[in-house]
Amino acid sequence: MAKSIKIRAKEKGGVTTVKALMTHPMETGGRTDKKTGKKIPAHFIQEVVCKHKGSTVMMAEWSGGVSKNPYISFKFSGGTKGDELELTWTDNTGGSDSMTSAIK
Amino acid sequence: MSTEMKRRIFLKRSLAAGTVGVAAAAGILAPQQILAAWNKEAFESKELSGALNALLGSSETAESADIKVKAPDIAENGAVVPVTVETAMEGVESIAIIASNNPVPLVANFVMGPGAAGFVSTRIKMGKTGDVVGVVKAGGKLHSAKKEVKVTIGGCGG
Structure with a gap:
């Protein structure tokens, strides 16, 4: 689960805009598997x-x-170019991942 | 369309019946140390007011013109609805995003740090047509703004 996060941060005029994408199924626990008829267990950040x-x-x-x-x-x-940003997610099954990126 | 609707109603009922079991199972499975901060009550509440009470301590929000909720008028795919909540208010403490007609209305709550601006953007799921509400906590008060999004295909059931 090493590459589940993409993060981009850009500083302009003192304001840093952070954009991040994570790879995760985000299962609510409310959906039913059409083949087996069983509930798909919740798995979300x-x-x-x-x-x-x-x-x-x-x-x-x-x-x-x-x-x-x-x-x-x-x-x-408050961010300046070159500063490190760290983004971490934790899901309901205890899984987590983090990624650091420098502000551009 | 009518069978689709029936299926939705059926799903909803089965969901309601299954909730207690699911909640119990989640309690056993969740590693409590890590997730101590996650507000279980608020994020599993089926009622909007209950969710807001659990999350922010109050369900009373004042409608504010200073908040902009950006979302499409019509969402063809309810599984991916881009939502942006923006405000120029000072001292924003948190921004919550709510899809009022979802099985679990509270979608996300963003707690902003000292330097953060009143801006968040994300993508949410919507079960059916309804209001997307942005609740901004600033200066100890709750402000809200909403926008109706029509959903062609819901994104919460299966």
Whole structure:
């Protein structure tokens, strides 16, 4: 699960825009498998944390209502070019992944 | 279309009946240490007011013209509905995105750090036509704005 995150961050005029894509099935737990008639167990990202220089700039909590292979974008001020950004997600089965990227 | 509708209703009922079991199973499976912060009550609430109460401590929101909820008028595919919530307010603490007619209305809550601007964009699933509500917590108060999205094919059932 090493490459489940793509992250791009760009600084312009003091404001850093972060865009991130994660690869995840985002199963709500409400769907039924058409072949077996059984419920597909819930498997979705519950928490996404984005850190800049060790301090959290954005923390998201999700339900299964976020689309498969989630995309997020947000902005913050205080970042400068070359700074490291770290994005981590954790899902409801305890799986997680993180990725660091430099602000461009 | 009519069989489709019936199927949806059936699915909904079976979903409601199965909820207790699913919730119990989730409780056993979830590693509590890691997910201590995740607001289970809010994200499993079937009622919008219950979800807001559990998440933000209040369900009273004031409609505000300072918040822009950007979403398509018609979403052909309910599984992927791009939503952007933007506000120029100062001191934004959190932004919640709600699809009011979804089985679980609360879709996402973004807690913004000190330097973060009032802007989030993501893609959500919508079961059927309904309002997408953006709830912004700023200065200890809740503000909201909404936009109706018509969904041609729902994205919550199977």
